Amino acid sequence: MTMVPQEVIRRKRDGEALDKAEIAAFVRGLADGSISEGQVAAFAMAVWFSGMSLDETVALTLAMRDSGAVLSWADIDKPIADKHSTGGVGDNVSLMLAPIAAACGLAVPMISGRGLGHTGGTLDKLESIPGYDIRPSEALLRQTVREAGCAIIGQTADLAPADRRFYAIRDVTATVDSVPLITASILSKKLAAGLQSLVLDVKIGNGAFMVGLEEAERLARSLVGVANGAGVKTTALITDMNEPLADAAGNAIEIENCLAFLRGEKAGSRLEAVVIRFAAEMLVSSGVATSLSDGTALARRALESGAALERFARMAHLLGGPADFVERAHAYLAAAPVILPVEAPFDGFLHNCNARDVGMEVITLGGGRTRPDEPIDHRVGFSGLKPLGTKIDKGEPFAFVHAASEDAAQKSRSRLLEIYAISKEAPAERPVIVSKVSE
Structure with missing residues (x-):
């Protein structure tokens, strides 16, 4: 019929x-x-x-996956795994997670995206690296996954083409925020990459698309249920996005942050807690680790030994970046001509901030897009962002603005003083990992 x-x-x-x-x-x-x-x-x-029911959403996801090519990794004798985040500010987890997982024995073909709204895009960050090809040929993608263990790239024209048209129409018809349609859009691209397992980072808070726990859990349950229904072992963590996750926001600045992390310089941070936990989840889901504690130990060993940093270097070079990028990153990453400290106006504790506004301020500086075809300035953003709860003295910097001009830097400095609130009382501690959804 x-x-x-x-x-x-x-x-x-x-x-x-x-x-x-x-x-x-x-x-x-x-x-x-x-x-x-x-x-x-x-x-x-x-x-x-x-x-849509679960069965309908599975059928929609698989049909959209099958609208184009579906990668097969039969020639790679490693578990094929990936991670996806719903997006946040200073969320550069993928940049470190992929090479850590690769160093632990996984193959990670990671299909990533550009910035969306106030959230930063993994591809925009990687394009800070001179020569890095975010849309390689399939042959180069396969070579990179074989030799580096991971490849972070963009969606190619033949992966889930139905999603591109569907999303463009949803974007202009106020139907983006439908849970079944979000689920099918995210998972059709991920499943087209030929995955065997997937972990999901569903953000909540003032810097996330899902502000409240109830809506985040609803989306997480849909994603986990549909992915598992499609034959890909999947779990999700709901994580806090009420402040930037890294101490940096902006494209080249977050690449620098990534390298510092892989050198072991971000120990004890909220960022480290998220990266290590997701690595452990990936290793357990893939069968490489028998428990989260075992997975955590493997991930830390990959980080501390330098193996993860070496995987990142190999991936970046195979995909067109400089051979000595990791050793001489400062020679290759464009730096902003103006860097200004943002000093505390009085003693106290960093009490709260609006993470969404931090992301929007990166866009105002030129580090994001207001139109799809707009070029971005990879140099701009923020570094040295101190975490909420930090005790700070008057005149002490809690951030640094990186800007293209003195005027832009001064305006952004004033705006950051409005975005962050300083109080005499320390804020209540919030866990960075809120909950887990596994079925």
Whole structure:
């Protein structure tokens, strides 16, 4: 029987369950353009209002995955694993996690994205490295995964093409924030990478897309349920994003932060807690570690031995970066011409901040986009961001602004003094890892 798009739309509008064949046919029409933009928009809105069952969301995800190429790694005798974050500020976890996991024996073909809204993009950060190719040929991708154990790249034209068209239409029809559609969008690209296991970082807080715990848990359950239903072993951690995760925000600045981390210079930080825990989760899910404590020990050994830093260096060079990038990063990473300290106006504790506003300020400095085709300034952003709860004296810097001009630096310095609140009382401690969803 021929699929009639308007009938599928009507049935979903009326809250009926769609079968696999209907969903697959609709996605084929979405990918080949035989279904109109208006019909795609109407379908998205019908799903937004009526939702989808787990089985429907699995079927939508798999159909979108199968709209293009699906990578196979039969020639690599290692567990194929990955991680995905819903996005935050100073969230450069992927940059360190992939080489740590690779050094522990995993193969990590990581499909990443650009900045979205106030959140920084992994690809934008990597493009700070001269020559780094975020869209390599499949042959180079395979060579990099074989030789470095990891490759952090962007979505290629033949991976989940249905998602690109669907997302573009959702973006202009107020249907982005549908849990089934978010789930299918994220997972179709991840599953097209040929994964065997996946860990998910679902952020909550004022710097996340999901502000409250209830909505974050709902998304995490959907992602975990659908990925497992599609045959990929998946767990999710819900993590705090009420302050920047790293002590840096901005593209080249976060690459510097990544290298410092891999050299062992960020021990004891919230960032380290998240990276190590996700590494342990990946190793357990892949069967390389028998417990989280075993996985933690393996991850720390990879970090402390320098093996993870060596994997990052190898990946960056294979994908077009300088052979000596890790050793001479300062010679290659563009530096802002103006760097200004942001000093505390009085004694106290860093009590709270709006992490979203920190991310938006990076964009204001030029480190992010307001239009998809807009170039970005990789030099700008913030470094030396002290964590909330830090006791600070009057005149002591709690951040440094990196800007293209003196005027931009002064404005951003004033804005950061508004974004961060200093109090005489220390704030209550918040765990950086809030909860785990495994089914």
